[in-house]
Amino acid sequence: MDVNVIAKHFTDFYYQTFGNDRSQLAALYRPESMLTWEGKQILGVQAIVEKLTTLPFTKVQHQVVTMDAQPSWPNTNLIVSVTGFLKVDEDNPIPFSQVFHLVSSDNSFYVYNDIFRLNLG
Amino acid sequence: MDVNVIAKHFTDFYYQTFGNDRSQLAALYRPESMLTWEGKQILGVQAIVEKLTTLPFTKVQHQVVTMDAQPSWPNTNLIVSVTGFLKVDEDNPIPFSQVFHLVSSDNSFYVYNDIFRLNLG
Incomplete structure (x- = not known):
């Protein structure tokens, strides 16, 4: 498998969906999925x-x-592993970093680990 | 296991060794370990x-x-997943992000995945 191709498809879909309708991201997570959002640990889709x-x-x-x-x-x-800028409403863009661990299942992938941080310095 | 305790021990050791004698980091990698350093892919200890x-x-x-x-x-x-600042010689600190995937083996861990990026914006 070409991990760069899969990663590009995944991140394109993820961030586009995040911008359009965040509830649709449910399809990417499972009950065992973990998200750490700005240090807060959250378990399950x-x-x-x-x-x-x-x-x-x-x-x-x-x-x-x-x-x-x-x-x-x-x-x-x-x-x-992704780095970039988050633009929220009319605020200035903020640097962020995010890590996804994608686990294969049934010829597809789901997010097992997800760690998000703003880089406020 | 308490992943936060292990992660803290690991990163303390890793960054201290990086500052003191980078050749000693060999102990943390194996032939199958991967490092992506500023986009460059490198395989093996x-x-x-x-x-x-x-x-x-x-x-x-x-x-x-x-x-x-x-x-x-x-x-x-x-x-x-780590974010922070890299201070090189007399230059100004540069924000970085780094991800480690630690795989357990023989009651210890080694670095399977390592992705490092400077966040130059």
């Missing part, structure tokens, strides 16, 4: 989607600057 | 240590600002 859909902004856009992918252990899975 | 020890600076110090850890799949492994 239901709690993750509740967190994402209740973030206090209406307009949001991610600008990806770097995206790196590697096959994970075992090598049917992959790790994707 | 020998090539990784060669890359790290030939980086063009003499004095280097990492200041960790955030560190998040999660159990990975399978849950004997863990993912650690």
